[in-house]
Amino acid sequence: MSKFLSKKNPLFFVAEIGGNHEGEFEYAKRLTQLAIDSGADAVKHQIYSGDKLVSRVESPDRNLHFKKFELTREQYITLAEMCREADTIFMASVWDIERLAWANPYITIHKVGSGDVTAFPLIKYMVGTNKPIILSTGLCTLDEVRRTVEYIRSLNQSYIVEGKLALLQCTTAYPCPAEDTNLNAIPLLKDEFGLPVGYSDHTLGTDAALSAAIMGAEILEMHFTDDRKGKTFRDHFVSITLDETRDLLERIRKVKILQGSKVKKPTPAEIAADHVRSFRRSIYASRPIAKGELLTNKNLAILRPARGIPANEYDTLLGRTATRDIKEHELIRREDVA
Numbered sequence: 001m002s003k004f005l006s007k008k009n010p011l012f013f014v015a016e017i018g019g020n021h022e023g024e025f026e027y028a029k030r031l032t033q034l035a036i037d038s039g040a041d042a043v044k045h046q047i048y049s050g051d052k053l054v055s056r057v058e059s060p061d062r063n064l065h066f067k068k069f070e071l072t073r074e075q076y077i078t079l080a081e082m083c084r085e086a087d088t089i090f091m092a093s094v095w096d097i098e099r100l101a102w103a104n105p106y107i108t109i110h111k112v113g114s115g116d117v118t119a120f121p122l123i124k125y126m127v128g129t130n131k132p133i134i135l136s137t138g139l140c141t142l143d144e145v146r147r148t149v150e151y152i153r154s155l156n157q158s159y160i161v162e163g164k165l166a167l168l169q170c171t172t173a174y175p176c177p178a179e180d181t182n183l184n185a186i187p188l189l190k191d192e193f194g195l196p197v198g199y200s201d202h203t204l205g206t207d208a209a210l211s212a213a214i215m216g217a218e219i220l221e222m223h224f225t226d227d228r229k230g231k232t233f234r235d236h237f238v239s240i241t242l243d244e245t246r247d248l249l250e251r252i253r254k255v256k257i258l259q260g261s262k263v264k265k266p267t268p269a270e271i272a273a274d275h276v277r278s279f280r281r282s283i284y285a286s287r288p289i290a291k292g293e294l295l296t297n298k299n300l301a302i303l304r305p306a307r308g309i310p311a312n313e314y315d316t317l318l319g320r321t322a323t324r325d326i327k328e329h330e331l332i333r334r335e336d337v338a
Contacts, residue, residue, distance in 0.1 A: 002163045002196045003132040004109075004219050006041045009249050010256040011213060012198070014091060014134075015040035015224035020235050023069045032079050035088075035224050038245035042089035044111060044221070047076055047103050052096035073102060080106035091134075100125050107131065114138030114172045114200075117148050127155045132164045134219065136200045137185075138172035142192065149193055163196055166219055169212070170200035174234045181208050186215050202238045206248045213252045214259070222248075280306035282331060283314055289326040294319060295337065301329075308333050 004012045015035035021028035028045075035043040050067035071079075076092070083090035084106075093111045094100045100122065110126040112119075114136040126133055133152070137145050145167065152159050159165040169185040181203055189197045198219025199212035209220055225231070225239035240248065260267075266276050286301035293299065295317045302311040308331040309317070321338045 002166070002218060004134070004163075004166050004196050004198075008039065009041055010253045011217060012042070012219045013040050013245075013249060014042045014044050014219065014221040015245065016044045016200075016221050016239075017224055018044070018046050018093075018235055019069045020223065020225050020233065020239060021069075021071070022233055023071065025071055025075045028071060028075070028079060029082065031224065031226060032082050034226055034242045035245075036083065036086045038224070038242045039249060040088065040224075040245065042091045042109065043079075043083050043224075044091040044093070045071075045076065045079060046095070046113075047071075047092045047099050048095035049099070052098065073099075076103065077106060095122070097122065097125050104129050104131075109134060112136065114140070114170050117144060120148075120151060123148065123152065124155060127152055127159065130156070130158075132166070133159065134166045134168060134198070134221075136168045136170040136221075137189070138170035138200070142188075145189070146192070149195070160195070166196040166198060167193060168198045168200040168219060168221060169217075171202060174202055175204045175238050176202040176208075178203065178208075183208065183212055183215055186212060186217055190216065204238065206240060206244060206251075209248060210251055210255065214255055220252075277305045277307060279304065281311040282306045282308040283311060283317060284308075284332060285326045285328055285330050287328050289322045291322055291325050293322050295322060300332075303329065307331055 006012045015038060017031045017035060021031055032043055048066060049070060050063045053066055054063040056063045080090040089108045090106055091109050091111055092103060092107055093113045094103050109132045112123060112133060112135045116122055117135065117137065117140055152165055167189050169183065169189060171180050171182060173180060186197055186199060196218045199217040200221040201209050209222060213220060223235050223239035225236045225241060227241065228236050228239065270276060281302040281304050284301045284303040285299060287299055289299050300317065302314060317337060323336055323338050326332060326336060
C-alpha cells in the first residue's frame with residue numbers, strides 16, 4: 001500500500017518552494033501560505049547551511065549563494081507549524097545530519113534531492129526515522145538508482161515491502177529542455193522497482209506535468225512561486241503559481257476520470273442507453289425464407305438490433321435448414337434453424 005496517497009487530489013501533489021524565498025522569511029511565509037491555499041498535499045522547503053553543503057575552498061561563489069538563502073531553525077519551525085495548522089504536510093530536503101536531527105519531528109515525509117542520491121550518510125539517517133522517503137532520480141543511471149534502492153532495502157526492508165519509498169523521474173536542468181524530460185522513465189522505474197513512482201518537474205509550463213500524470217505518475221512535485229514577473233532567481237521561471245496549480249490539478253482530475261479503470265467491459269452509460277443491443281447486429285432474413293430452405297448468403301443478412309443470434313455466428317448458419325417460414329427482415333432465432 002503506497003504511503004503517498006492524496007486525500008483531496010487525483011495524485012499526491014508537492015508544492016516545492018525550495019529557494020524561491022531567496023532568504024527572506026516574510027516572503028517564505030507568503031509562499032507557504034499560497035502553496036497551502038493552492039490545494040497542495042505537501043509544501044516543501046530546503047533546509048541547509050551553506051558551509052555544510054558547499055566547500056568554501058572549491059566553490060566559494062556557490063557557498064555564498066547558499067548562505068544568502070539560509071533561514072534559521074526557528075523560521076523553518078514556524079513554516080512547519082503553518083502547514084500543520086492548515087492540515088497540510090510539511091516536507092523538506094534537509095542537506096546535513098545536524099539539521100535532520102532537529103527538523104525530523106516536523107517532517108512527515110523525507111525528500112532526497114537528485115544531488116543526494118549517492119549521499120548515503122544522509123539517506124541512512126532518514127531511513128532510521130522510519131518515515132516515508134521520496135527519492136528524486138535526476139543525474140542518475142538506472143544502476144545508480146538500483147544501488148540506492150538496494151542500500152535502503154539493506155537498512156530497512158519495509159521501505160520496499162510496504163511502499164514507503166517512492167521514486168521521482170527528474171531531469172536536473174533549469175529549465176529542462178523538452179527533449180531531456182524523458183517521461184518514459186516513469187513506467188521504466190515502475191517496472192524495474194515495483195515502487196510508487198512520480199515526476200519532479202523543471203520544465204516551462206505544465207504540459208510535462210499533465211503528461212506525467214497521464215503516464216501514471218502517482219506523485220507530482222512542482223516548483224511554486226507567487227509570480228514569475230520581475231524575478232531573477234532561476235527557480236521562479238520553472239515554477240507555477242496558485243492559480244496555475246489549481247488549474248493543473250483540475251485538468252489532471254478530468255484526465256483521471258477519462259482514463260477510467262483497467263477493466264474492459266460495457267460501461268454504465270452504454271448499458272443505460274441499451275447500445276449493446278441497438279448498435280450490434282443479429283442474423284435476419286434478407287428475403288422471405290420457406291420452411292425447409294437452406295440458409296445461404298442470398299437469404300441471410302446481419303442487421304440491428306442484436307436481439308437474436310449474434311452476427312459473429314453467421315458462418316455457423318450457412319448450409320443449415322429453416323424450420324419454419326420466415327418473413328423478410330424477420331429475426332432468426334436458434335429454434336428457427338435445424
